Amino acid sequence: MKKIDKTINELHLYEKKLLKQLDEDPNLTPDEMAEKLDIPSKAVTSAAGMLASKNIINMNKNTTDIINLSDEGLDYAENGLPEHRILKALQEYEKEGIKEVGMDDVIQKAGVTKQQMNFAIGTLMRNHWAHIDKGNLKIEPEAITINITQLPEIQFLHYLKEHPNIADNEIPKEYKKIQKQFSKRKGLFNIKTQQDFTFSLCDEGKQIIEHGFEIQDEATQLTHEQLKTGEWKNLHYRGYDINASAPKNYPGKIHPLQQTIEEIRSIFIDMGFDEAKGTILESAFWNFDMLFQPQDHAAREMQDTFYVKNPPKADLPDSELVKMTKAEHEHGGNTGSTGWQYNWNEDVARQIVLRTHTTGLSVRHLNENEPPLKMFSIGRVFRRETIDYKHLPEFHQVEGIVAGEDMSFKNLLGILKEFYRKLGFKVRFRPAYFPYTYLSVESEIYVPEKRKWMELGGSGMFRPEVLEPLGIKTQVAAFGLGIERLAMIRYGIEDIRMLYQSDIGWLRNLPVTRNIKQY
Ligand SMILES: N[C@@H](Cc1ccccc1)C(=O)O
Incomplete structure (x- = not known):
């Protein structure tokens, strides 16, 4: 038998099905393939693993971070980050003609904690929104007219709110910088790492496809009829996976x-x-x-x-x-x-x-x-x-x-x-x-x-x-x-x-x- 025939002969049903599918549409995820082939997605990954071990396909592992706003992040999307709330409070004071406000008053009006205030001061000064003068906060003239809802941070948070379960690599480029800044503030996002595979045919896989093969259903259980008529001789049988792990068994035994x-x-x-x-x-x-x-x-x-x-x-x-x-x-x-x-x-x-x-x-x-x-x-x-x-x-x-x-x-x-x-x-x-x-x-x-x-x-x-x-x-x-x-x-x-x-x-x-x- 030629080597390629032998290789094909040793392929199991799911491996053959997967090969055909890869030939037709290599860009599907394992889950999508499982659905198309009508087999469990675990079977797809294990068949792919077998094919990969025989150097018929390549299996590439991809990990993706799936991002969602945490409760805190959602709160910020609605009400702004602490520094925004402080700016808003200062803008309101300014409207009332008050240009200099004591820390505690701002904390109260903005509805932030002392800790948030301490953290926000740095940002307020860096952004030239406000500065501290003799212990009081003073808004900068150029910050008086800032529209908080238009700030890119808030826009980004809104974007995330509208796109739940977004993959990290699908986040628009314009938000990348803010995302990076935000990643330093703990607790804004819930991030789940998802593992996925993509498959592609190796040379040997391509040759097999070119050579062509038949997909025969595998007999799992023999019927009385098949035994009687001798049809069992023509059936295709699934091989045993001797590497499959089995549960540990502790049989009962007599005490020593x-x-x-x-x-x-x-x-x-x-x-x-x-x-x-x-x-x-x-x-x-x-x-x-x-x-x-x-x-x-x-x-x-x-x-x-x-x-x-x-x-x-x-x-x-x-x-x-x-x-x-x-x-x-x-x-x-x-x-x-x-x-x-x-x-x-x-x-x-x-x-x-x-x-x-x-x-x-x-x-x-x-x-x-x-x-x-x-x-x-x-x-x-x-x-x-x-x-x-x-x-x-x-x-x-x-x-x-x-x-x-x-x-x-x-x-x-x-x-x-x-x-x-x-x-x-x-x-x-x-x-x-x-x-x-x-x-x-x-x-x-x-x-x-x-x-x-x-x-x-x-x-x-x-x-x-x-x-x-x-x-x-x-x-x-x-x-x-x-x-x-x-x-x-x-x-x-x-x-x-x-x-x-x-x-x-x-x-x-x-x-x-x-x-x-x-x-
Ligand atoms: N009854 C002894 C053992 C023993 C039995 C019979 C003869 C002599 C000695 C013990 O319990 O240690």
């Missing part, structure tokens, strides 16, 4: 914390764990006592734990379990341990708390299920923490237990390692202490950006004092890990509070979904 929770859930389910669910309100019995946490333990203090007033007391489980728990606390039951050596108080165990961890749920589960078992649970826990960038009084934990004959401490470490590996983290363990486990460890993961290890939660093997009342004979590995901190690291969040703020900007810019299966 919730996404992390879902991911954790699917990892444990993949690893063969059953999910258990508990309640946020828990008795001190299950939250603390069943975990061999002595009743004077610091964590139970009001400043660490939220106690609930209503309901006032919790029911305790069957008396056997309570009795054995009391025995563990007081002297270690039959485990060979000495216990905590104090008088265990049932009323303290009946207190109701917002659960401080999800470990209470794990012992509840052990009370109702026989090993071997693997259970996990995800839920909110509450502690009286001072809020800062990595502490919230309310956060999520994932808790778990694995109970079985051959369960060992090493198995526990292996499970945790595997869990974190599936989330994409490397974990290390540090010895720790919990009243209900032995051995106990704290897991930490490495945050490369911060070059720091971050604490994520505790784990260990439940002690005999915990297991005996439950009648569990096997080993039980247990863990309870924080979730918010994991989410922080995954999403590069510096401050844990961000997870609970509806900060649209941050959430909007997160990817819709993470690639969950990284492992």
